[in-house]
Amino acid sequence: MSMTATRVALGDALKALGEVNEKVVVFDADVASATYTQTFAKAFPDRFYQMGIAEANMTGVAAGISEFGFIPFVSTFAVFGTGRAYDQVRNTVAYGHYNVKLAMTHAGITGGPDGGSHQSIEDLALMRVLPGMRILCPCDSAETHQAIKLAAELEGPVYIRCSRMPTPDYEEHPFVLGGSHVVREGKDVVLFTNGTMVSQSIAAAKILAEKGIDCAIVNLYSVKPLDEETVRSYAQKCGKVVSVEEHSIYGGLGDSVSMALSECCIPMKRIGVQDKFGGSGKPEELLAAYGLDGKGIAEQVETWLKK
């Protein structure tokens, strides 16, 4: 199976979109070689804005340019784009309901050796609470292309969460706002996941299958709005729910799922980054250390089900 990091796909997707939509412009804060927006920059130098290391200004400028019919994609590391420029995202982009797309990379801990300062474990929480913000978290190249295309079609702010670590490329499936994708059918427990955790959840399901535990996996690529109907129906069908995310267990996908289920009283376990920051290491090592590789996920699910 071919592997692509969603950050690489992001660059390709922006270029592909730029080819068919001349209103698309891209903003960078001196990291285009790492976020891969340089793929767009090379193809469309006149529609690429280098803003320097100034995320707050970049965000406000993007809001301004959108008033003239442009569709700005603002891109940097998730930790800086959602954290450093939070008030600009909140009070200018979201509050002003500007047509600004926030396409960020290096989300979660798999950013790797740069360490905790560069690893965003809180971006979903920050973006979820903003009224009107839509959140997409693609798991592979196809979903990234679809997410970028969808974001451009939607009016208003959208946050797209991409990763640095290569992940498997799956077959394309329909991708809509508020949609989801059933990756695996199963009857004992359902894993709700997205992004880099889709492939790790598949690995976990294989391990669990050998132990007689049959997992369903649902890819909730649209974190907001969430496909609550599918969440409820799979939760009811399986009777046990696990959320698996490369994000803090506070405020991310687990929160979204439990919100959708809070009226039905179904037991739920949250797997994600516990109450701690990331750290330096290789992506695979970090996933193992944080219990977020297939093995770690399987162990946590099994232990919980046995309780």
Add this chain to the structure above:
Amino acid sequence: MEIRELKKKSCEIRKSALKMIRHAGSGHPGGSMSVVDMLTVLYYRQLKNIDPADPHRIDRDRMVLSKGHANPALYAILADKGYFPVEELSTLRQIGSRLQGHPDRSKTPGVDACGGSLGQGPSVAVGLALGAKAAGYDSQVYVIVGDGELEEGQPWEAAMSAVQFKLDNLTWIIDNNGLQIMGSNDEVMGSGSFEDKFRAFGFEVISIDGNDYEQLIAAFDKKVSGKPKCIVAHTIKGKGVSFMENEVKWHGAALTDELLDQALKELDEQEAAL
């Protein structure tokens, strides 16, 4: 330490930092090399009351590496000073290591502030300088800021406050190496003259060759009262390694074994020539 010894020390620090980055397989050699000379003067001559046995000593001078990606240079010095074992340098950027990819003050002894998210160090330094004065310590506070980093807005807010509070115990050192990730400062976001800008903000500005020991020492020794000092250090990114000097591609790239050998050889020769 005499200048000749400081220069010898700087060759050792450069070698150590490059080996560390090679071993880690990632990191930022260019910006580490450009600050070695100022860090060497600071740690082996300038900083008072710093003590590896008591890294939190309250009356010590402080050194904030705001351009945190240059920390291999800092780690090499801290290890040499005995803050942690030299062998630990080979754990840089590895899982579980105390030596994180960017400075982490809660993990690494001797590190005075966290870094990684550019533009935040100057504010911390202003707070340290303010605190030292308010608590009656005569600690000096130094902060090393990248020229690209000054594209952030926060340092300019910090600059205003440093002047407002008359922080003459605060020294900013701008590592003016002219480069950042996506090209030269002028290509990315031209900043014009830092000398003019900081003078306009009310700093005492000293413009120097930031890889020159006489000039570094004179700038650090210059007494200023009633306002903060800003040393605009014109440096060479990748300084000391011929193939890295002024090459933007060495901002964030690991060396191959071959290139590391070449770099070490060059630095050995420079050391021998002293």
